[in-house]
Amino acid sequence: ACANKAQAQQMQGQLLGPSFKAGHLLRKGITVEPTEVEEQEVVIVGGGASGLAAARWLKKHSAKKILLLELESETGGNAAAGKNGHTAYPWGAHYLPLPNNSFTELLEFLQETNVITGFDGEGLPNYNEYYLCFDPEERLYIHNYWQEGLVPHWGVPEADQQQIARFQQLMEELKQAQGKDGKFAFDIPLGHSSADVQYRDLDKLTMLEWLQQQELTSEYLHWYVDYCCRDDFGSSIAHTSAWAGIHYFAARKARAANSESHRVLTWPEGNNWLVQRLRESCADSIRTNAMVYRVGEQEGKVVIDYMDLRTQQYKRLLAKQCVMATPQFVNQRLLSALPALLDSRNLRKFNYAPWLVANLTLKDVPRSKGFGLSWDNVIYGSKSLGYVYANHQQVALFPEKKTITFYHALADEAPAAARGKAYGSSYDTWKEFVLQELEKAHPSLREQVEQLDVWVWGHGMIRPTPGFIWGQDREMANMPYADKVYFAHTDLSGISVFEEAFYQGVTAARQLLSSKLA
């Protein structure tokens, strides 16, 4: 115990997160009427993947003058990243599955950024080998052994393996299933999915209820599906809509010239690589450290009031049109000057899972029995989501230090209580939690850690609870307001992934360009 304490003391680290102070100011409410006023054509509020995708689209398809306001000192939102002396690493989103071939707008962006290097004779994309996740991709620590892949099989009884195989077969069938309207039952972007009630009604059940209906009761299978729901939605199978849970397995049907369809694209800094490319497409139109605190209307114009966090000055923008690329829990506060808009939507129905992410710089990753260190490393039975190896995509064979990114969705309590706990816990509490989780697979890990930083996302991602994806609240919140205010954020899709953020941005930009005012 003494040695442990000494090691822990040598470890450097800190607690980080999105601007908590700004969040507090917004909750308290700012009533200042700025005197400095500037005219703009289009203002985008929020510089995450959705806002940046909207800005890129407007720049590409119109001559409009745009300005994007971002609260933080960097754009990127949940796709944030950091770096140490050895590598970049993600603080949030870390991969993009190969997108569906029908999502042509995203494919076009990936071609622009050389992620797609060309197309073969059949029209299938060739993906850049540097960005396709290198082998070995995934391993699972189960029964004191690292097996290859995340679907449990090492030491798993035959009856459970049969259930897992039946589940996989069902998912394959649902991947190809089409509704009466001829659309895929599950597609991504989610808005392209069939409206057939046969499938949409699955949104009324939880994933757990659906598994039980199918008589799929294996604890190994339940753990695996629960892990997938926590990983993509930050919520357990008992709280995730069955439509969303199945969507995770059945929506992606990419075909590539040089890759199997299940592979993913990733970078040491995770999806921050993608948002940086989006940022480059509109870099001259971005204002960071700009905290918007009120959006209203005045003489036919949209009024956007913000505080310049560097100078502490309050400023006003008068815009012809505006895109709100901020989450709905923020919009609820920003839009209070537009009561007609707020009254028509029920933004309180949007609820979000808090997340904890830790980056650890290690002298080495301790070896244990079984399959070697992979990009994604998960521990069976743990409620955490394991870790991603940030150096994985580097070409250097023997990195001097290794950085791993640990993920944990706080899915076991109601979001508000979990959020309270997440913000209320000290750095030391979280550090100990992270170490203990990782020690389940690497008992000697502590000796290797030089740096351990922790990041808390209070509102990490939208939770697709039953009834939310195909319910009215999400639909209403997507509606533009008076040809002037448009909405783009992944929470409006009901699931939080880069593809949906990109789609939200493109859709809002298109709506804006086809409006009467445009």
Ligand SMILES: Cc1cc2nc3c(=O)[nH]c(=O)nc-3n(C[C@H](O)[C@H](O)[C@H](O)COP(=O)(O)OP(=O)(O)OC[C@H]3O[C@@H](n4cnc5c(N)ncnc54)[C@H](O)[C@@H]3O)c2cc1C
């Ligand atoms: C821990 C974690 C892991 C994830 N992993 C993955 C993954 O591997 N792959 C994947 O595809 N997706 C992943 N996601 C989801 C993905 O990050 C999001 O879907 C996507 O990046 C969200 O983009 P967005 O623009 O819709 O929202 P956000 O990223 O929330 O962007 C909103 C922006 O608005 C800004 N803002 C907020 N308030 C104000 C204000 N008052 N004034 C001005 N600006 C404001 C914020 O600072 C932020 O930049 C993950 C998310 C988390 C939390």
